[in-house]
Amino acid sequence: MGEPWKxxxxxxxxxxxxxxxxxxxxxxxxxxxxxxxxxxxxKVSDREVQRCLTNWVRAGEEADRQMxxxxxxCYTTNAIEGHCRKFVNQFNQVDFDTLIGLVLQxxxxxxxxxxxxxxxxxLSTWTKMRIFSHRDVKRFLRLDHGIIKETDWQILCSTxxxxxxxxxxxxxxxxxxxxxGELLQVFKEVYCGPxxxxxxxxxxKSRRPYPQPTQQQLMKMALQLxxxxxxxxxxxxxxxxxxxxxxxxxxxxxxxxxxxxxxxxPEPQQDLLADYRSPCIxxxxxxxxxxxxxxxxxxxxxxxxxxxxxNALGLFYCQGASMKDIARMVDLSDQPSVSRLLDRKTLxxxxxxxxxxxxxxxxxEGIGQGLSSPDRLKAWDQRVSTFLEEDVDKxxxxxxxxxxxxxxxxxxxxxxxxxxRYVQTVCRQCLKAACQxxx
Numbered sequence: 001m002g003e004p005w006k007x008x009x010x011x012x013x014x015x016x017x018x019x020x021x022x023x024x025x026x027x028x029x030x031x032x033x034x035x036x037x038x039x040x041x042x043k044v045s046d047r048e049v050q051r052c053l054t055n056w057v058r059a060g061e062e063a064d065r066q067m068x069x070x071x072x073x074c075y076t077t078n079a080i081e082g083h084c085r086k087f088v089n090q091f092n093q094v095d096f097d098t099l100i101g102l103v104l105q106x107x108x109x110x111x112x113x114x115x116x117x118x119x120x121x122x123l124s125t126w127t128k129m130r131i132f133s134h135r136d137v138k139r140f141l142r143l144d145h146g147i148i149k150e151t152d153w154q155i156l157c158s159t160x161x162x163x164x165x166x167x168x169x170x171x172x173x174x175x176x177x178x179x180x181g182e183l184l185q186v187f188k189e190v191y192c193g194p195x196x197x198x199x200x201x202x203x204x205k206s207r208r209p210y211p212q213p214t215q216q217q218l219m220k221m222a223l224q225l226x227x228x229x230x231x232x233x234x235x236x237x238x239x240x241x242x243x244x245x246x247x248x249x250x251x252x253x254x255x256x257x258x259x260x261x262x263x264x265x266p267e268p269q270q271d272l273l274a275d276y277r278s279p280c281i282x283x284x285x286x287x288x289x290x291x292x293x294x295x296x297x298x299x300x301x302x303x304x305x306x307x308x309x310x311n312a313l314g315l316f317y318c319q320g321a322s323m324k325d326i327a328r329m330v331d332l333s334d335q336p337s338v339s340r341l342l343d344r345k346t347l348x349x350x351x352x353x354x355x356x357x358x359x360x361x362x363x364x365e366g367i368g369q370g371l372s373s374p375d376r377l378k379a380w381d382q383r384v385s386t387f388l389e390e391d392v393d394k395x396x397x398x399x400x401x402x403x404x405x406x407x408x409x410x411x412x413x414x415x416x417x418x419x420x421r422y423v424q425t426v427c428r429q430c431l432k433a434a435c436q437x438x439x
Contacts, residue, residue, distance in 0.1 A: 002046035004038030007031050011077035030067040051118040072113045079127040102136045152244035153210040157192040159247050167250045186224045190217050276362040281418045284354035318420040352392050
């Protein structure tokens with residue numbers, strides 16, 4: 001149960017830069033009309049209210065949609081304030097104004113609401129997850145305060161064997177480095193691999209929490225590891241936690257200052273990334289679209305939806321067609337139906353994730369393994385993730401900029417060209433008679 005006022009009271013920044021709370025009377029009347037129990041300021045069922053508001057936003061009449069959107073917006077601003085306040089109380093050194101300033105933004109709030117599923121979680125829980133998975137928040141906490149807001153299991157899944165060797169190599173013996181590498185490899189095989197496959201199958205986003213390995217999984221890891229005196233499942237759990245702690249500590253170290261970078265070579269430069277970018281984009285695009293097609297095929301009218309999806313992708317990325325024209329050409333009712341089918345935001349987020357992993361692997365193999373000094377290896381590892389994130393983010397922003405154009409659209413980014421190339425290849429191979437996008 002929750003307080004009804006949160007749905008009609010908005011937290012925002014005033015023109016002076018200070019935060020303020022303001023009531024939205026129209027939303028208050030709307031809520032009290034549909035949820036009479038809120039009129040007396042009594043508790044309301046947050047899950048029921050949030051489910052109804054979300055349904056109105058996505059399928060209601062225009063007037064109801066606007067009020068419902070504002071109600072969810074108000075609630076999300078209060079959730080942001082509450083979670084940021086709790087976090088600051090937990091970590092006293094974190095500045096509240098800086099933290100909330102990173103996420104109390106209309107764009108971020110709109111993303112939270114658009115991606116929210118009331119059947120899976122409460123809006124407050126989802127907001128918290130989005131806050132602490134936000135790139136700027138993670139960077140602020142890590143660089144300014146050495147705080148890593150990731151579970152041990154997420155940290156281990158995101159650490160490559162090469163990165164682990166570099167982290168352990170500066171302070172551990174060769175034997176200890178080998179033991180850590182064996183443990184990480186077994187963990188990835190038993191835990192990370194099946195978890196990622198299941199999430200891809202269910203089309204779940206990487207923001208969801210990583211659960212602790214089950215006792216059965218830990219026992220399986222223990223059996224696959226070389227015999228050791230401490231080889232029970234509880235011992236394996238403790239070893240994994242200790243390994244994650246080492247990685248977490250390393251990631252929390254401040255990056256190398258610019259003045260110290262001149263003697264650390266080689267650098268991950270743009271001309272070097274050019275060798276890896278195109279093949280990795282091709283790989284990421286094929287992986288993500290194939291997963292999407294598989295997901296669509298599992299539902300009702302799966303074959304038809306798969307053809308509609310490929311056609312819509314081709315018409316958008318190859319021919320620059322408008323959403324209105326795409327709806328007519330692929331037999332959908334309206335423009336929002338095309339937007340939901342394409343779901344470009346999720347498409348690009350998934351491609352970005354695969355792309356960073358691919359390019360990071362290429363860079364590690366091509367350069368990282370050639371660095372012998374532990375200090376240089378550590379500096380390389382600290383810089384390369386941020387460098388790749390910025391490169392991929394730039395690529396996605398370019399695609400978004402082209403996609404905003406409603407007329408005479410020409411999709412020329414590397415991402416658009418690769419999606420177009422992939423769709424045309426699939427159309428020629430499998431769906432030539434049905435596809436309109438192969439030209």
